[in-house]
Amino acid sequence: MSGGAVRATYRLQFHRGFTFADATGLVPYLAALGVSHLYASPITEARPGSTHGYDIVDHNRINPELGGDADFRALAAALRAHGMGLVLDFVPNHMGIGGRDNAWWLDVLEWGRASPFAEYFDINWQASRPDLKGRVLLPVLGDQYGVILEAGEIRLDFDAAEGSFSAWYYEHRFPISPPSYPAILMAGGPALSEIAEDFAALARRPAREPAAALKRRLADAARDPAVAGAIAAALRQFRGRPGEPAGWRRLHRLLDAQAYRIAYWRVAAEEINYRRFFNINELAALRMESPHLFEATHRLLFQLIAEGVVGGVRIDHIDGLYDPRRYCEQLAERSGKPLYTLVEKILARYETLPDWPVAGSTGYDFANQVLALFVDPTGEEPMSRLYRRLTGRDGGFDEILYASKKRIMQVNLASEMNVLAHEFHDLAMRDWRTRDFTLTGMRAALEEVIAAFPVYRTYVSSRGVGADDRRYNDWALALARKRWRAADHSILDFVHGVLTLQTRRPVDAEPVLHTAMHFQQVTGPVMAKACEDTAFYRYFRLLALNEVGGDPRRFGMSVAAFHHLIAERARAWPRAMVTTATHDTKRGEDARVRLALLSELPREWGRRVNSWLRLNRSRRSLIDGEIVPDRNVEYLFYQALFGAWPPDLMPDDIAGIDALAARIEAYMIKAVREGKEQSSWSNPQTAYEAGLQRFVRSVLDVSRPNPFVGDFHAFVESLAREAALSSLSQLVLKLTVPGVPDTYQGGELFDFSLVDPDNRRPVDWHSRQALLARIAQLPVRKLAEGWRDGREKMFVASRLLRLRRDHPELFAEGDYLPLEVEGSRATHLCAFARRRDQQILVVAAPRLMHRLHHGGAVADWGATALVLPQPGPWHDLFTGKRIDAEDKVAVADLLGDFPVSVLTACLPAEGRDLRQP
Numbered sequence: 001m002s003g004g005a006v007r008a009t010y011r012l013q014f015h016r017g018f019t020f021a022d023a024t025g026l027v028p029y030l031a032a033l034g035v036s037h038l039y040a041s042p043i044t045e046a047r048p049g050s051t052h053g054y055d056i057v058d059h060n061r062i063n064p065e066l067g068g069d070a071d072f073r074a075l076a077a078a079l080r081a082h083g084m085g086l087v088l089d090f091v092p093n094h095m096g097i098g099g100r101d102n103a104w105w106l107d108v109l110e111w112g113r114a115s116p117f118a119e120y121f122d123i124n125w126q127a128s129r130p131d132l133k134g135r136v137l138l139p140v141l142g143d144q145y146g147v148i149l150e151a152g153e154i155r156l157d158f159d160a161a162e163g164s165f166s167a168w169y170y171e172h173r174f175p176i177s178p179p180s181y182p183a184i185l186m187a188g189g190p191a192l193s194e195i196a197e198d199f200a201a202l203a204r205r206p207a208r209e210p211a212a213a214l215k216r217r218l219a220d221a222a223r224d225p226a227v228a229g230a231i232a233a234a235l236r237q238f239r240g241r242p243g244e245p246a247g248w249r250r251l252h253r254l255l256d257a258q259a260y261r262i263a264y265w266r267v268a269a270e271e272i273n274y275r276r277f278f279n280i281n282e283l284a285a286l287r288m289e290s291p292h293l294f295e296a297t298h299r300l301l302f303q304l305i306a307e308g309v310v311g312g313v314r315i316d317h318i319d320g321l322y323d324p325r326r327y328c329e330q331l332a333e334r335s336g337k338p339l340y341t342l343v344e345k346i347l348a349r350y351e352t353l354p355d356w357p358v359a360g361s362t363g364y365d366f367a368n369q370v371l372a373l374f375v376d377p378t379g380e381e382p383m384s385r386l387y388r389r390l391t392g393r394d395g396g397f398d399e400i401l402y403a404s405k406k407r408i409m410q411v412n413l414a415s416e417m418n419v420l421a422h423e424f425h426d427l428a429m430r431d432w433r434t435r436d437f438t439l440t441g442m443r444a445a446l447e448e449v450i451a452a453f454p455v456y457r458t459y460v461s462s463r464g465v466g467a468d469d470r471r472y473n474d475w476a477l478a479l480a481r482k483r484w485r486a487a488d489h490s491i492l493d494f495v496h497g498v499l500t501l502q503t504r505r506p507v508d509a510e511p512v513l514h515t516a517m518h519f520q521q522v523t524g525p526v527m528a529k530a531c532e533d534t535a536f537y538r539y540f541r542l543l544a545l546n547e548v549g550g551d552p553r554r555f556g557m558s559v560a561a562f563h564h565l566i567a568e569r570a571r572a573w574p575r576a577m578v579t580t581a582t583h584d585t586k587r588g589e590d591a592r593v594r595l596a597l598l599s600e601l602p603r604e605w606g607r608r609v610n611s612w613l614r615l616n617r618s619r620r621s622l623i624d625g626e627i628v629p630d631r632n633v634e635y636l637f638y639q640a641l642f643g644a645w646p647p648d649l650m651p652d653d654i655a656g657i658d659a660l661a662a663r664i665e666a667y668m669i670k671a672v673r674e675g676k677e678q679s680s681w682s683n684p685q686t687a688y689e690a691g692l693q694r695f696v697r698s699v700l701d702v703s704r705p706n707p708f709v710g711d712f713h714a715f716v717e718s719l720a721r722e723a724a725l726s727s728l729s730q731l732v733l734k735l736t737v738p739g740v741p742d743t744y745q746g747g748e749l750f751d752f753s754l755v756d757p758d759n760r761r762p763v764d765w766h767s768r769q770a771l772l773a774r775i776a777q778l779p780v781r782k783l784a785e786g787w788r789d790g791r792e793k794m795f796v797a798s799r800l801l802r803l804r805r806d807h808p809e810l811f812a813e814g815d816y817l818p819l820e821v822e823g824s825r826a827t828h829l830c831a832f833a834r835r836r837d838q839q840i841l842v843v844a845a846p847r848l849m850h851r852l853h854h855g856g857a858v859a860d861w862g863a864t865a866l867v868l869p870q871p872g873p874w875h876d877l878f879t880g881k882r883i884d885a886e887d888k889v890a891v892a893d894l895l896g897d898f899p900v901s902v903l904t905a906c907l908p909a910e911g912r913d914l915r916q917p
Contacts, residue, residue, distance in 0.1 A: 004036070004083075004085065004311075005036070005340075005808060005812065006036060006037050006085065006087060006311060006312050006340045006575075006740050007036040007037075007740060007804050007805065007808050007811065007812065008034065008035045008036050008037070008735075008740060008741050008742075008743075008801050008804055008805075009035060009036070009037045009038070009039035009087055009312075009577070009740060009741075009742045009743070010030050010033070010035040010037070010038055010039060010742070010743045010745070011039045011040075011041070011582070011583070011742055011743065011744045011745055012026075012038060012039070012040055012041065012745050013041045013052070013583055013745055013760055014040060014041050014042075014043060014053060014063075014066050015050065015051045015052070015053070015065070015066070016049070016065040016066070017762070018762070019065075019066045019067045019071065020043075020066050020067035020071035020072050020074065020075045021067055021071050021074070021075075023038065023040075023075055024071070024074055024075045024078045026765060027075070027078040027079055027081075027082055027084065028082065029765070029768070029769045029772065030082075030084070031082040031083070031084055032772060032798075033743075033748065033772065033797065033798055033801055034797075034798055034800075034801025034802040034803075034804065034805050035084070035743065035801060036084060036085060036805065037084060037085040037086060037087045037311060037312060038075075038079060038084060038085075038086050038087070039087040039089070039312075039314070039742060040086060040087065040088055040089060041053050041089050041583070042054055042056060042063075042088075042089050042090070042091055042316075043062060043063055043066060043072065043088060043089075044056055044058060044059050044060070044061060044062065044063060044091075044300065045057050045058040045061040045062070045063045045064065045101075046063055046065075046096060047096040047098075047099060047101055047282075048065065048099075048101065049065075050065075050096070051757070051760065052583070052760075053089075053091075054091055054094075054096075054277075054283070054316065055095070055096025055282060055283060056091050056094075056095050056096055057095060057096050057101040057102040057103075058102075058103070059091075059095075059296075059297040059298070059299075059300065059301075060296075060297075060299050060300040061300070062300075076309045085310075085311035085312070086309060086310050086311060086312070087310070087311065087312035087313065087314060087340065087342075088301070088304075088310050088312070088313055088314070089313075089314045089316060090301060090313050090314065090315055090316065091316045091317075092286065092288045092297065092298075092315065092316070092321065092327065093277060093285060093286060093288065093316065093317045093318075093320035093321060094276070094277040094283045094284060094285045094286055094317075094320065095121075095283070095284055095286060096282055096283060097282060097283070097284045098138075098140055098171075098172055098281070098282045099171050099172060099173070100171065100172070100173040104117040104120060104121075105117075105121070105284065106173065106175050107175075108120075108121060108123075108136070108259070109136070109138075109174060109175050109258070109259060109260050110175035110176070110177050110178075110259075111177060111206075111208065111259065112134060112135070112136075112177070112258075112259025112260075113125055113134060113259070114206065114208075119287060119290055119292070119293070120286055120287060120290065120292075120293045120296070121274055121284050121285070121286060121287065122274060122275035122284070122285040122286065122287050123136050123273060123274045123275075124273040124274070124275075124419050125273075127271075127273040127419075128418070128422060129271065131261060132261060132271070132273055134259065135258075135259050135260055135261050136259065136260045136261075136273060136274055137260070137261050137263055137267070137268070137271055137272050137273050137274070138172075138174070138260050138261065138262050138263060139263045139264065139265045139266070139267055139268035139271075139272055139281050140169060140172050140262065140263075140265060140281070141169065141262060141263060141264045141265060142264075142265065143264060144264050145262060145263055145264060148169070148264075149248050149251065149252060150240065150245070150248055152239060152240070152241075153169060153170075154167055154168070154169050154251065154255075154262070155167065155168050155169075155239065156168075156176075156184070156235055156238040156239070156251060156254070157235065158222070158231050158232075158235060160219060160222045160223075160228070161219060162215060162219060163214075163215035163216055163217070163218035163219030163220075163222065164176070164215055165180075165181060165184055167251070167254075167255060167262075169262065174255070174258070174260065174262060176254065176258065177206075177257075177258055177259065178199060178202055178203075178206070178211035178214065178215065179199070179202055179203035179206050179211075180203070180254060180257050180258065181196070181199040181202075181214075181218075182196045182197075182199045182200040182203060183250075183253070183254055183257075184234050184235075184238070184254070185199060185231075185234060186234075187233075187234040187237040187238070187250070188230035188231055188233055188234030189230055189233065189234075191226050191227055191229075191230035192227065192230050192231065192234065195214065195217060195218055195221060198214055198217075199214055202214060237250055238250050238251040238254065239251070265281065266682070268281050268415065269411055269412055269413070269414045269415060269682070270414045270415050270418070271415055272415045273415065273419070275416065275521070276416075277317065277320065277525075278413075278525045278528060278529055279412045279413055279525070279529060285320060285521075287322065288321050288322065288327055289321070289322040289323055289326070289327075294327075294330055298331075298334065301313070302334055302335065302336070305335050305336065305337065305339060306336060306337075311339075311340060312339065312340030312341065312342070313331070313339060313340070313341050313342070314341075314342045314343075314344065314362060315327075315328075315331075315341065315342065315343045315344060315358075316344050317344055318343040318344060318345055319345065319346075319456050319457050319521075319524040320521060320524065320525075321521075322517055322518075322521060323461050323462075323517065324343070324354075324356065324459060325354065325356050325459060325461065325463075326461070328341065328343070328356040328357050328358050329356075329357055332357040340359055340575070341357070341358040341359055342358060342359055342360060342361065342362050342576070342577055343356070343358050343360075343361055343362070344361070344362045345361045345362070345364075345456075346364055346456055346528075346548065346549045347361065347364070347365050347455075347549065348454060348455050348456075348551070349551055349554060350454075351455050351468070352468075352572070353572075353573065353576075354459055354466075354468075359573070359575040359576060359577075359740075360573035360575060360576020360577065360739070361573070361576055361577065362577045362579065362582070362742075363576065363577040363578050363579035363582075363739070363742065364547075364548050364549030364550075364579075364582070365549055366569075366576075366577075366578040366579065366580075366734070366737075366739065367547065367548075367549065367550075367579055367580050367581070367582075367585065367589075368547055368549050368550040368551070369557065369562060369565050369566075370562075370580065370730055370733050370734065371544060371545075371547070371550075371580075371592055371593065371596060371730075372554065372556055372557035372562070373556075373557055373559070373562050373729075373730075373733075373830060373847050374593050374596040374597075374726050374729075374730065374847055374848065374849075375542070375544065375545070375555060375556035375557070375596045375599045376556055376599040376600045376848055376851070377555055377556035377557075377558075379555070379556075379598075379599035379600060379601075379602045380555035380556065380599075382602035382603065382606075383541055383542055383555075383598070383599060383602045384541060386602055386605070386606040386609075387540070387541045387635070389606075390606075390609065390610075390613075390631055390635055391540075391630075391631045391632040391635060392631065393539075393632060396553070397535065397539050397541075397552050397553050398553070400535045400538050400539045401530060401531060401535045402451055404530040404531070404534035404535040404538065404676075405450065405451040405526055405527070405530040406447060406451055407530070407534065407676060408526050408529045408530045408534065409447050409450060409451070409526055410447070412529055412682075413522070413525060413526060413529065416522050416525070417443060417446065417447065417522070418443070420446060420515075420518065420519060420522055421439060421442045421443035421446055422439065423514075423515045423518060424442050424446060424494075424495060424498060424515060425437065425438075425439045425442045426511075427498060427508065427511060427512060427515055428442065428494060430505070430508055431504065431505065431508075433504075434490075434494050437491050437494065441491055442491065442495075445480075445484075445491045445492050445494075445495050446495060446519075448480040448483055448484055448492070449476050449477065449480045449492065449495050449496070449499075450476075450522070450523050450526050451480070451483075452475070452476040452477075452478075452479035452480045452483070453472065453475075453476045453523050453526075453527065454472055454475050454476065455472050455527075456523065456524040456527045456528070457520045457521070457523045457524045457527075458472050458473060458499075458520055458523075459520070460499065460500070460501065460513075460516050460517060460520065461513075461517060462513060464501070465500050465501055469500075470500060473496060473499045473500055474496075477492060477493075477495075477496040480492055498512050498515055498516055498519075499516050499519060500516075501513060501516060532548055532586075533674050534674060534675065534676055536552070536586065536674075537636075537671050537672070537674040537675035537676075538632075538675045538677060539552055540632065540635050540636045540639060542555070542595065542596075542598060542599060542639075543587075543595050543636065543639040543640065543643065544592045544593070544595035544596045544598075544599075544643075546586060547585060547586050547587075547592065548582070548584050548585050548586060555599070556599065558827070559827060559829075559830050559847070560818075562830060563816075563818040563830075563832065566737050566738065566816055566832075567816050567818070569737070569738050569739060570737075570738035570815070570816040573739070574738045574739065574812070574813075575739065575740055575812070576739050576740070577739060577740050577741075577742050578734050578737060578738075578739035578740065578741050578742070579734070579741065579742040579744065580592075580730060580731075580734055580744075580747075581744035581747050581751055581759070582742075582744055583744070583756060583759065583760065584756070585744075585755075585759070586754075586755045587640075587643055587644075587752075587753065587754055587755060587759075588643075588747075588750075588751030588752050588753040588754075588759060589727070589730065589744075589747060589751050590723070590724075590727045590750045590751050590752050591643035591644055591751070591752045591753065591754070592643065593723065593726045593727050593730050594642070594643055594719070594720075594723035594726070594727075594752075595639060595642060595643045596726065597719050597722060597723055597726065597849065597850055598639075598642070600848060600849075600850040600851050601850055608711075608715055609635065609638055611711065612638060612708055612711070612712065613631075613634065615707055615708045615711070616634075616695075616698075616699050616708055619694075619695050619698040619699055620634075620691075620695060621691035621694060621695065623687050623688055623691045624687065624688075626688075628678075628688055628691035628692055628695065629668075629691075629692055629695055630678075633668070633671075633672060633678070633692070634695075636668070636671060637664070637668060637695075637696065637699075638712075640664060640667055640668070640671075640754065641660075641664055641712065642712075642715075642716060643752065643754075644660065644663065644664065644667075644752050644753070644754055645660065645712075645713070645716045645752070646660070646750075646752055647716075647720045647723075647724065647750065647752075647788045648788045648789070649713075650713070651702060651706075651709045651710050651713040652702065653702075654702055654703065657700055657702045657709065658700075660700065661696060661697055661700035661701075663754060663758055664696055664700070664754075665693050665696045665697065666758070667754045667755065667758060668692055668693075668696055669689055669692065669693065670755065672688070672689070672692065678692075718855070719850065720788075721787070721857070722849040722850050722853055723849075724750075724787055724788075724792070724793075725846065725849050725899045726847070726849050727750070727793060728792060728793060728796055728845075728899055728900050729830070729845035729846055729847060729899075729900055730845075731793060731796050731797060731800075732796060732800065732843060732845045732900045732902065733830065733843070733845050735796075735797065735800040735801065735804070736800065736811075736834065736841070736843045736902065737816070737832075738811075738814075738816055738834075741801075741804075743797065744759075745763055746763035746764075746768070748768065748790075748793065748794045748797045748798070749767075749768060749771070749789070749790030749793060749794055750790040750793060768794070771789065771790075771791060771794055772794060772798060774791075775791055775794060775795050775798070778791070780878060780879050780880075780897060780898055781897070783795055783898075792899075795878070796878070796900065799877055799878060799902075800877070800902065803841075803877060803902075803904075806907075807839060807907055809836055809839075810834060810836045810839045810841070810907075811834065813836050814834040814835055814836035814839070815833075815834065815835045815836070816832060816833075816834060817832055817833040817834070817835060817869060818831075818832050819831040819832055819833055819842065819866060819867060819868075819869065820866075820867040821864060821865070821866055821867070821891070822864065822865045822867065822888070823861075823862060823863050823864030823865055823891075824862050824863070824864065825852065825860065825861050825862055825864040825891070826864055827848070828846055828847055828848050828851070828852045828861075828864075829844060829845070829846055829847070829864065829866065829891060830843075830844075830845045830846075830847055831843060831844045831845070831866050833869045835869070838906045839906055839907055840869065840870065840904075840905050840906060841877075841902055841903060841904045841905070841907070842866075842868065842869065842874070842901075842902070842903040842904075842905075843901070843902050844866055844891070844894060844895065844900065844901040844902075844903075845900055846859065846895065846899065846900070859892075859895065859899075861890070861891045861892040861895070862892075863890070864890070864891045864892070865888040865889060865890050865891060866888060866889050866891055866894060867887065867888045868885060868886075868887060868888060868889060868903075870905070871885075871886045871887065872884040872885050872886065872905070873905070874889075874903040874904070874905050875903065875904050875905070876894075876898075876901055876902070876903055877901075877902040877903070877904055878898045878900070878901065878902065879897045879898050879901075881897065883903065
């Protein structure tokens, strides 16, 4: 049922509010839209109530909250009936822990290193703290351990069905190891003495099978009211009361004998001893390099592939794996058939994806490349001056990123850095030349090298050190040496030697390799948390550039540079995903491209912002001697509001403005917490946040006359149409360049959403289905009249997706040929051809709309002409016009009836009515 080759995907986010049954009802609509594959968020069992599905607790069970196996099979059948396939989002790096749901994790807590699942999780059993050796830290408590213990919030309970004891802290279960059962049972008196003695024998020689048998005996015995009463009496001995702390002491001694230590959540940053997904305590990293774990977690996936249900896989967080290349090779080997495989990978602008056996990345790179076409490079300096003048911040993004990396390593990921520093220090102690390096010095050196790292990670492995690996390590060392304040740089040279596997002693080769590969698992989370989740919320020169996989230092791109990048994509990764929005992007694709317009009018934008600062002066607060919000945060507010304002929202729409205000308010609180300057997730500043909330609500209060809202709406309105036209160009490019285009749920209409959870709001599917049916009956000229509801965008999407459906080889294998544009406005058109044998199409997408329109309704193309790759006749996909030009066509004529153009020639099915499914 895989649906054949993956030609265009549609991403859906599953959760208990949007299930397999809901998706099944959408299949006819998605088929009519023209996509080939549904691209699903994780479908295996996650923590109850998960809104994203990445906190997997069982890789081999379909999530019952989504409808379970039966509803999943019904969805698969519906896709098959419509000739469609399925691409699954798979999560190999981590699992959800905590609570009571992950059987593997609970077994590790019960048996410690003796658990068969202990090797599955990346736990440092040799932690530097003596009380953590052979134990795992569980930072789940809402206050200090002693406070929680004496408040009676940790309770010992008995599961009569299992015959097991566990400590509980609200929803968190902490299994008691069977060798500790005698301490509980002996407190129950004679009725429990016999089985207590049997468990005591087990304590002298712990074994899982005898323990399981004894648990069953205890469960059977507990059916006797006398035994049940004795167990209840025993449990009471472990519950203290004020003035009678004996029960707390007993419970503490019992907990202290386990393979875990329950702790205050705040200690996690410095002391946690299991690797996490970034700094999320509830997501424990897996050692996917273990062959047993690989097989155990992929059983269901391989079954679905073998059955033909799954035709593609997106690998989440590939950079978290110990050896990404080997993982991709194993996946390809075990799939048993060709599998469309994508990796979620953020690439720097100077970085290329390693030559793994995959189709490519998930498209963050393209989202930023296509955006750059709509950012005016001539606006960089005036936008920079404006930002400095408004905020008083003189530093550039490099300084902010450096400070953010230091903050993440010293606070949020301090425990990961401690483990890494110990590994490097242990290596140094093996050699008399390096044994005088101190642990403190080693950590400082590692911080400097990681702070200088120019990419998320390198891929040094048992295969050796590649050219790119060496280049990025050399880059980091050179920059770290410049910043290193100590006179002796030898410790930096030692770190560099480990990272490039240059060891003097052959006996050290294996530990050096392990340390270098572990280092690579740390640099990615540091970069992600420091760049995407900190620096992007501190530096706001042009908010459109602060995007996942983006670089705020890079301001715009020429058409020639874009052609070069896309031609390279066609050569190296022709089947990689191309997208403009995902569940992780910082804002919707239409909000982003609208914000890009500001680069074309920095002076007008600056004049407006200065006016708004004066209008809203009285709405700021003075909290602890600081103005809330400061100029930097207020500048973020105006940009975020500009990007999110719906095109049909009027300033007198009280309900609509209130709804927008609620979204912006939530966004601003998240933004300042991510920025970690005025507030943070770990230490929320309630007074500051309350002042910021008052500001947003007051500024957007239209229950009384509000000059700001009127003026702001007028500014948005003056650019709304140009922004919509930019969105159409962006869409045309996504759907015609080499690669597999993805549409994020609902994105066939305007998407002015903010970062999650705003971009995961419910989608109005009914309106989309109705509009798709309606536009099939509308003449092209009517589309522009109602452009505010997004109909033009859906029209373009459906026409091009159906063209891709009818001519898959042209888009999958066709050459990418940049076309020449002549005339004074040539730089405003991105034009290219796709050719395969006799099949050919031409794409013409305008850019930099504000300068092109001079602020008016009509584009000023002058005598600009597009040089065609061959003589006509040509057929315009959107207007239906025939163009008989021999060598070139006037752009004003080409785009006179519709703002973008795709011309086709020699396509056998071009006479088919693309308005119909």
